[in-house]
Amino acid sequence: MKKKKINLLFVDDEEQFLTSMGKRLEAREFHVLAVNRGEKAVETARTSPVDIALIDLKMPGMNGEQTLKALKQEHPWMEVVILTGHGSIDSAVECTQGGAHSYLQKPCDLEQLLEVLKEAYKKRVMSRNQIEGGRMDELLQSVKFKSPREILQRLKEIDEGANNS
Ligand SMILES: [Mg+2]
Numbered sequence: 695m696k697k698k699k700i701n702l703l704f705v706d707d708e709e710q711f712l713t714s715m716g717k718r719l720e721a722r723e724f725h726v727l728a729v730n731r732g733e734k735a736v737e738t739a740r741t742s743p744v745d746i747a748l749i750d751l752k753m754p755g756m757n758g759e760q761t762l763k764a765l766k767q768e769h770p771w772m773e774v775v776i777l778t779g780h781g782s783i784d785s786a787v788e789c790t791q792g793g794a795h796s797y798l799q800k801p802c803d804l805e806q807l808l809e810v811l812k813e814a815y816k817k818r819v820m821s822r823n824q825i826e827g828g829r830m831d832e833l834l835q836s837v838k839f840k841s842p843r844e845i846l847q848r849l850k851e852i853d854e855g856a857n858n859s
Pocket residue numbers: 706707708750751752753
C-alpha cells in the first residue's frame with residue numbers, strides 16, 4: 695500500500711527553526727510544505743492539499759492571526775496550530791477563539807509539537823470522515839504504545855481506509 699503522509703503547511707519567518715524542525719517532521723509522518731511568510735502560505739494552500747497548518751504568530755507582512763483567518767476562510771476544514779513566542783499568549787488565545795485548533799509556545803521540542811499536531815490531525819480525520827468521539831476512541835484502542843507517532847500512524851490508516859471504502 696502506498697504510504698500517504700500528513701500534509702503539513704509550516705509557516706515561520708525564523709528560517710533556521712523552519713528548516714530544522716521541518717526536516718525532523720518530514721522524517722516522521724509528515725509531508726512538510728515550509729514557507730516563511732503568511733502570503734506564501736495562502737498561495738501554497740491554493741495549489742497543494744493541506745491537512746494541518748502550523749503558523750507562527752509574529753511574522754512580517756501578514757501575521758499569524760491574519761494568515762489563520764485567510765486560510766480558514768478558503769479552507770474551513772483545515773486545522774490550524776498557532777506557534778507563539780514568549781509574551782504573546784493573549785493573542786494566541788484569541789486565535790483559538792478565531793478558529794485555531796490550539797497553540798503552542800516556542801521554544802518547543804519535537805515531542806511537544808507531535809503531541810499538538812496529533813490532536814489537530816485527529817480532529818481533521820474526525821470531521822473529514824464524520825467519525826464521532828466515542829467511535830474514534832474505539833478505533834484508536836488497537837494502538838499498542840499510544841505514543842504520538844503511533845497514534846498519528848493509526849489516524850492516517852483510519853483516514854485512508856475511510857477514503858478508500
Ligand atoms: Mg516569527
